[in-house]
Amino acid sequence: MDDLVRQAMAKWPNVPDCYGWLGLDSRGQWHMRDDRVQRLGSFQSGLPGAKGSVLRHDKLIEFIHRNYEADAQGRWYFQNGPQRVYVELEATPLVWRLDAQGLAHAHCGWPAAQVRQALVDEAGWLYLDTPAGFGLLHTLDVGLAAECLERELWPLHECTRAELPQRFGYVISPEQSPHSA
Secondary structure (H helix, E strand, O other): OOHHHHHHHHHOOOOOOEEEEEEEOOOOOEEEOOHHHHHHOOOOOOOOOOOOEEOOOHHHHHHHHHOEEEOOOOOEEEEEOOEEEEEEEOOOOEEEEEOOOOOEEEOOOOEOOOOOEEEEOOOOOEEEEEOOEEEEEOHHHHHHHHHHHHOOOOOEEEOOHHHHHHHHOOOOOOOOOOOOO
């Protein structure tokens, strides 16, 4: 977390949390969701326009990545100065990319020292369980993952998408979960 963020948290400790304004899609892109967009439906609804605008500002995205983490309830947020901005997830809190050697890196730049296991759900989505966290594999890297699986670098298990949040301790929609004080 940035030092300036820590200082702001100390200076203004009682800023209310923010819900519904930031989303992470299944390709690792951040979406800004203003009031108008939120009225269109939930981030996960699939309704036209309900995801909001894709963030394109590199410095803002880097700032979000440096200050992205989960609370004790598994709700992921971006610490924006003194305010927690909880993130609506399309799928998982991390989206993994693979390099040519099969090493995984999260959408926010975190490296994974290893892949403990791969999981495939009923729709064919592939997930990676790593010491750095659990997440969906980016669709562009399915071919590289198939090579890793063929070489038996990772065990593969079947799962259902619905079981994953509880099993791996994350919340898809913090706004829909009980808010803690």
